[in-house]
Amino acid sequence: MTKNITVTDANGDIIGTTYPKRAKGLVKNGRACYVGSGTIRMSALDASSDNMTISEEKSMNYITFNGDEWIRRDADISYMTSVMDGTLTEALMLGNWDDREKVARSKDFTLSPLTEYHFIFWLNGGENEKGDETCLFKVTFMGDDGNSRIYKLNRNFIHPLLHQKGWELYELPFVTPDVQDGVTVTFSFVAGKAPMAVLPAREPSAYLDLKDEPDEYEDYRPQRHNLVFKDGWPSISQYGGDRYSTQAIKQKLAGKRSKPEKGNNFFNITYSGGDIDEECRESLEESLYEEAEQQCDELEDMLDELEDRLDDIKDELDDAEDELDDIMDEDDFKHRSDFGKITEMVGQLGILHSAIPAHKAAIKGYTGTLKSLSKSLGRSDSQAIIAQTAHLRSIVEAFEEKISSFQDQVNDFVDSISSLQD
Known part of the structure; x- marks a missing residue:
């Protein structure tokens, strides 16, 4: 069975396609009406x-x-x-x-x-x-x-x-x-x-x-703007303001030392004294840049893979929907002993389908954050970008586990449909 029925909204704009069985149900329930042999229009x-x-x-x-x-x-x-x-x-x-x-x-x-x-x-x-x-x-x-x-x-x-x-x-x-x-x-x-x-x-x-x-200083603040504060963050005299108020950050950037202090760099590199050789400094900066770039590339690959997995999961659910439609099209469907179970599974399928847009939105959000970090390469402190990508990676890895759990749910659901047809 194929999705060969065109579906339009109440204004006549095409919003997708559906199966003939599904179209009949929508019309029967008063949620749509036929406007041609192969088209239904959804109600307002x-x-x-x-x-x-x-x-x-x-x-x-x-x-x-x-x-x-x-x-x-x-x-x-x-x-x-x-x-x-x-x-x-x-x-x-x-x-x-x-x-x-x-x-x-x-x-x-x-x-x-x-x-x-x-x-x-x-x-x-x-x-x-x-x-x-x-x-x-x-x-x-x-x-x-x-x-x-x-x-x-x-x-x-x-x-x-x-x-x-x-x-x-x-x-x-x-x-x-x-x-x-x-x-x-x-x-x-x-x-x-x-x-x-x-x-x-x-x-x-x-x-x-x-x-x-x-916020132009978001890399230096632990929290985003909050209107409970006069300019969005604590003033320099309030708790925390000595570290991340706009005034404190501007003062810190204006008086930033040209030489790193002991223990303040990402790799905890220390210096015995004197100015670091310019060539060594450039080499260190290049290494940090390459490390930040590599982390961004790896994160991009992770997000691409997650998006592919979601597409595969959606395909599995579409196939499952086809199988359920085939079963429900059988002449003796209403007389089957598992009629109630199958009807319940249709609802479960809708719930699984509805989870995909939220997962897609999450990936879109992570991708947007990653793009912002990638754009900062060469303009912002590479150490800060490395720290931020590491934090984002931990979030994406946790999300990856969530997708794996969702995949297991879908697999179990698909297996349960297959058992119906055995």
Whole structure:
């Protein structure tokens, strides 16, 4: 069976293809209608979704933060002036520097099944100097915490689309499960050991004219901009400000010694006295540059391999979908003893499929971070780049284990389908 039925959105724009069996089900459930022998048109969003902050741009469903749609029990939602356009807008303020995690939850949204959405917002803060904070976004389906998508928003786990005046623009994709009726979805932000703030965002295309403005001293700071401080970081007189306030960093760079001090270089090379020979210095700098370049190349290979693995996993799931469709097309399907099990497996398949966009988004974020590091080669301190790539590598290796676990899940699922046909 092949995907030979064209699928369009409510406006008639083509959004993909599907199987004849799947098309029949969509039409039968009132989620689509035939507009030709080989084409179906999807219905608009359920009427109960009309009051939600959802916009559609070129077949892309965007959802943004709106204070009226969030429960104000554990979160402070108040008006502030947007740094992007100067308008007065509602912002979500969440979390403190203490250990207790704070959770902000939205009201229930009703979304269309098996549909890709993108949650977009501006984020500020959410990091501390120790790097042990919690800053994440969660999408929960049908009120089941076990059926959630979690996105870590700190430490470049996900690379923002844009930096503006201490704020970062995020676009987080997710796919709703394939169920009979509308999908109940709840969004939440979680903050611990660092305060964070969220502002509503427009579609990413609205910001194409804005120039990316990351913190020029980010290599010297343990945490990103936080609006609880006057200029985003502690002043030089506050705790930590003597090390990473803008004033302290400028003073440090202005008075930077030309000769490395003992124990302060990456390889812990020490000097017995006197000025290091210029030729030796150049040789050392060249070695550090080559080491940094090699680490960037190795990371790029790791990320390419992970992307290939995800593509292979997606192909396996597509094949599994074909096999399930073949079984469900059998004349005696509804009379099979394992009818209920197969129906349940269709839902499991949708959940596995929906995990792929989030994994792809994570890889995109890591790749963006790596590109930034690669661009810094030759312009920034090679030792700093080596340290940063080592940190990124540890994150990617942990993500690699996550993909391996996901691969095992898919393999078990595929094996269970094969056993149905034995």
